Amino acid sequence: xxxxxxxxxxxxxxxxxxxxxxxxxxxxxxxxxxxxxxxxxxxxxxxxxxxxxxxxxxxxxxxxxxxxxxxxxxxxxxxxxxxxxxxxxxxxxxxxxx
Amino acid sequence: xxxxxxxxxxxxxxxxxxxxxxxxxxxxxxxxxxxxxxxxxxxxxxxxxxxxxxxxxxxxxxxxxxxxxxxxxxxxxxxxxxxxxxxxxxxxxxxxxxxxxxxxxxxxxxxxxxxxxxxxxxxxxxxxxxxxxxxxxxxxxxxxxxxxxxxxxxxxxxxxxxxxxxxxxxxxxxxxxxxxxxxxxxxxxxxxxxxxxxxxxxxxxxxxxxxxxxxxxxxxxxxxxxxxxxxxxxxxxxxxxxxxxxxxxxxxxxxxxxxxxxxxxxxxxxxxxxxxxxxxxxxxxxxxxxxxxxxxxxxxxxxxxxxxxxxxxxxxxxxxxxxxxxxxxxxxxxxxxxxxxxxxxxxxxxxxxxxxxxxxxxxxxxxxxxx
Numbered sequence: 364x365x366x367x368x369x370x371x372x373x374x375x376x377x378x379x380x381x382x383x384x385x386x387x388x389x390x391x392x393x394x395x396x397x398x399x400x401x402x403x404x405x406x407x408x409x410x411x412x413x414x415x416x417x418x419x420x421x422x423x424x425x426x427x428x429x430x431x432x433x434x435x436x437x438x439x440x441x442x443x444x445x446x447x448x449x450x451x452x453x454x455x456x457x458x459x460x461x
Numbered sequence: 462x463x464x465x466x467x468x469x470x471x472x473x474x475x476x477x478x479x480x481x482x483x484x485x486x487x488x489x490x491x492x493x494x495x496x497x498x499x500x501x502x503x504x505x506x507x508x509x510x511x512x513x514x515x516x517x518x519x520x521x522x523x524x525x526x527x528x529x530x531x532x533x534x535x536x537x538x539x540x541x542x543x544x545x546x547x548x549x550x551x552x553x554x555x556x557x558x559x560x561x562x563x564x565x566x567x568x569x570x571x572x573x574x575x576x577x578x579x580x581x582x583x584x585x586x587x588x589x590x591x592x593x594x595x596x597x598x599x600x601x602x603x604x605x606x607x608x609x610x611x612x613x614x615x616x617x618x619x620x621x622x623x624x625x626x627x628x629x630x631x632x633x634x635x636x637x638x639x640x641x642x643x644x645x646x647x648x649x650x651x652x653x654x655x656x657x658x659x660x661x662x663x664x665x666x667x668x669x670x671x672x673x674x675x676x677x678x679x680x681x682x683x684x685x686x687x688x689x690x691x692x693x694x695x696x697x698x699x700x701x702x703x704x705x706x707x708x709x710x711x712x713x714x715x716x717x718x719x720x721x722x723x724x725x726x727x728x729x730x731x732x733x734x735x736x737x738x739x740x741x742x743x744x745x746x747x748x749x750x751x752x753x754x755x756x757x758x759x760x761x762x763x764x765x766x767x768x769x770x771x772x773x774x775x776x777x778x779x780x781x782x783x784x785x786x787x788x789x790x791x792x793x794x795x796x797x798x799x800x801x802x803x804x805x806x807x808x809x810x811x812x813x814x815x816x817x818x819x820x821x822x823x824x825x826x827x828x829x830x831x832x
Contacts, residue, residue: 370520372496372518373521376524406524408540408541409522409524409540409541410521410524410540411521414540414541414543420521421519423520456520
């Protein structure tokens with residue numbers, strides 16, 4: 364199981380508490396995690412990535428294993444530690460000034 | 462006894478304010494969707510417990526929420542707003558063409574007869590409709606065919622912020638778009654005409670015959686007389702007696718004719734309300750005195766309504782969707798401010814009192830009059 368951490372507002376929207384665990388079939392990448400996440404929690408569609416282009420929204424960032432994956436190809440394989448569930452895949456709202 | 466329910470959208474959530482017909486004591490519920498911008502929430506005239514809310518942030522984009530129990534519980538519905546076909550382009554600030562890009566929903570207008578049918582006005586300006594209670598949204602692309610390539614965003618964005626449905630003619634719809642103008646459809650939204658003849662914007666739009674490009678801030682009608690429209694423009698308060706075919710200025714003795722909202726009394730079609738703002742550069746009341754202006758003659762002759770409103774050191778604004786009226790026998794008038802106050806008058810504006818003082822900046826106020 365993949366461990367996913369959502370930002371506060373998306374946890375509220377999906378009606379979940381804490382981290383969530385989702386099953387991902389096949390290679391574990393940002394795209395496959397988000398596909399599985401949106402299948403299980405369809406209310407999240409459009410809030411993390413664009414409905415049509417599937418591009419990451421501007422103020423969303425992806426972190427795993429101490430690394431920012433936001434600018435890396437969504438099809439790049441994530442570390443085995445994420446695939447095995449040892450490490451979390453974190454979706455966070457970026458700092459946006461103020 | 463009848464009651465009223467105010468649906469208040471703010472920068473940081475939605476609030477629902479309820480009172481009995483006396484409108485003296487209020488119950489305040491919320492925030493719903495705390496931390497999110499709620500540009501608009503509105504109820505179905507056909508089923509008052511069916512509510513829709515536009516919820517958005519810069520982080521997570523657009524959501525639409527629906528309630529089937531008068532706002533006690535909510536569920537997200539479809540949030541996929543995709544322009545029909547190739548989106549095309551509109552005019553950009555530098556005169557070049559710029560692709561249409563969906564940003565947010567500004568206005569939700571449920572059908573007068575079907576709780577599952579709702580119109581949505583969006584930025585970049587376009588009209589969408591659902592007929593399945595929000596499970597899917599589809600654009601009415603004929604609107605952008607009304608010279609959309611010439612529309613250009615103003616400072617507040619190129620937003621479709623006002624939708625009026627004609628109660629006497631289900632095929633007639635009016636909309637208003639910032640920095641584009643007013644438009645009318647006579648075939649249920651399939652095709653649209655610009656209705657801006659008589660509007661004057663000499664500095665922003667030197668061409669006196671320009672069909673589009675006028676910055677309409679809000680339009681209003683009385684349901685019993687839908688051919689008469691009232692408009693608060695960027696500058697100027699206007700009136701049309703022929704469903705928008707032509708407009709005449711009715712600013713009259715207003716201290717300034719800049720402002721955002723305009724509303725019509727529930728029982729007096731010639732009684733209208735505006736909230737003048739000092740200027741396009743200073744978005745607050747003249748002299749720091751918050752005054753609603755009422756005309757009982759359909760315009761030109763205006764009186765200041767001040768009793769119960771702050772008459773010194775007040776520098777709030779009242780946004781275009783933040784003024785509304787109920788339909789009780791003694792017509793109630795309500796408005797919200799960017800300072801977070803919601804004011805109510807139960808006597809057509811003669812006297813006012815704040816229902817609540819310290820909400821986040823108010824973006825919209827709608828009223829439901831309940832049996």
